[in-house]
Amino acid sequence: MKTKPWLTLEDAQRMAAAAEAEALSHQWTVVIAICDDGGHLLLLHRLDGVAPISSTIAPAKARAAALGKRETKLYEDMINQGRTAFLSAPLDGMLEGGVPIIVDGHVVGAIGVSGVKSSEDAQIAKAGIAAL
DSSP: OOOOOOOOHHHHHHHHHHHHHHHHHTTOOOEEEEEETTSOEEEEEEOTTOOTTHHHHHHHHHHHHHHHTSOHHHHHHHHHTTOGGGGGSSOSOOSSOEEEEEETTEEEEEEEEESSOHHHHHHHHHHHHHTO
């Protein structure tokens, strides 16, 4: 039987703190969602002043990145390049800003961020992952 690493609450809190620091350094208000490899929410971190819809979008981005084992930017690019049939895929959150968390070659979860430009959301997510 194979074994693999998994995320703990402490890991999620450390990543959320780093992601928050990145957002605040640019005066961005966002929601940071961290999920496990099955797309189940471990932590939702909502900064003051962010639009309420971001609390729905960020977890969807995290879930899509975890289940797809890839950045959600790839889905957005695919759709924008004309593969609109992919919109019928059973995933929400196919916008840039969801990034898988990879440890020892295993996807152990993902971070989804929503609240600013999609590229900035991804920047914040990657800053969180770097803290792991």
